[in-house]
Amino acid sequence: MAKLLDGKEASSKWLEDIKKQASLLQPKPKLVIINSGDDAASQIYVRNKVRACKECGVSCELLHYPASASTAELLSKIKELNKDASVSGMIVQLPLPSRVDVQALQEAIEPLKDADGFTPENQRLLEEGKPRLVAATPAGVMRLLEHYNLDVTGKNCVVMGRSKIVGKPLAALLRNAGAKVEVVHSKTENPASITSKADFLFIAIGKPRLVGASMVKEGAVVIDIGMNRDENGKVCGDADFEEVKKKASCITPVPGGVGKMTVASLLANTLKAYKMQNKIQTQ
Incomplete structure (x- = not known):
């Protein structure tokens, strides 16, 4: 009978480490989640991420847009967040309404704020064996x-x-x-x-x-x-x-x-992004 690899146990230890590191930082690392539409599963994932941020002392802002929001509208917000020094990391929560150009949104994110690790630059660095912010x-x-x-x-x-x-x-x-x-x-x-x-x-x-x-x-x-x-x-x-x-x-x-590990990893990326942006040595 196989041994169970318990993600709850492993992620709890990881989140404790993130919480400890975040407690030493001022201002706090901040994650922004951009969401559009009313996908039920997506809302559950968002709540889990918001809760994890709160428990770890990481600021979190949820920007929820109606399903009618256009690609241009969402792109405008991403470009604004790219310039906002208080934002450490951001993600586009999937799925989005089918008419939205998801790739364009992901590629518009500043690579040093790419908490999901989906930008071409971060993907290229990973392929080259120099991972920075990884999916x-x-x-x-x-x-x-x-x-x-x-x-x-x-x-x-x-x-x-x-x-x-x-x-x-x-x-x-x-x-x-x-x-x-x-x-x-x-x-x-x-x-x-x-x-x-x-x-x-x-x-x-x-x-x-x-x-x-x-x-x-x-x-x-x-x-x-x-x-x-x-x-x-x-x-x-x-x-x-x-x-x-x-x-x-x-x-x-x-x-x-x-x-469970995915949520912890997202917060770890946000913390790492914060440290890179503020020129703090990362582990």
């Missing part, structure tokens, strides 16, 4: 592995999914850590032949319970990054948890795994 979920995954002393150096690591939010930056982080990395995506032929050889399997495909035990190597570490709802409305990951846990050595639960 929150992949950074959270790496911190979770570190918390449980799971070393990827020289290991066969397979990342399922190649989005710029999770898959691509996670693959880059793993390569930077000395892992042998292969990426599986929707066009990959016979993905099970690859995933079943992975020492570490990272799943970020957005398909509920798609990965079964037959796709997993005996004793593998399985990191389920998916967050879905099944046909009964129950939250689940991309892996068939009940089956895969019988074969894996370690596995993240959904919920209670990677999601």
Whole structure:
């Protein structure tokens, strides 16, 4: 039976460290969250981030726009925040209404305030092995592995999914850590032949319970990054948890795994951005 990699436990320790560091700073680091529309899941994520900021002593401002807000209107606000010295970091909370140009918004953010790590400059630095502000979920995954002393150096690591939010930056982080990395995506032929050889399997495909035990190597570490709802409305990951846990050595639960680490990672990026902007040595 697999050991559970508890994101709540690991993130709590990380947040305590962030709180300790933030308590020594004046003025306080500040995160701005830009949100538009009324997506229910998005509102839950926003509340979690606002609550975490409050608990850690990081200022947080939520700018919620109606679904009718235009790309130009949101871009104008981002450019204003770029010039605001009181703002340490900002994110555009996804999803946004379909007519909004999300890429344009993300690329408009000042790279030193890019708490989500999505700007081209920060992505390029990561690919070059010089990470600065890294996408929150992949950074959270790496911190979770570190918390449980799971070393990827020289290991066969397979990342399922190649989005710029999770898959691509996670693959880059793993390569930077000395892992042998292969990426599986929707066009990959016979993905099970690859995933079943992975020492570490990272799943970020957005398909509920798609990965079964037959796709997993005996004793593998399985990191389920998916967050879905099944046909009964129950939250689940991309892996068939009940089956895969019988074969894996370690596995993240959904919920209670990677999601907790993502929020902590966002705050860590905000703190790091604050220190860079104020020329304070970062850890």
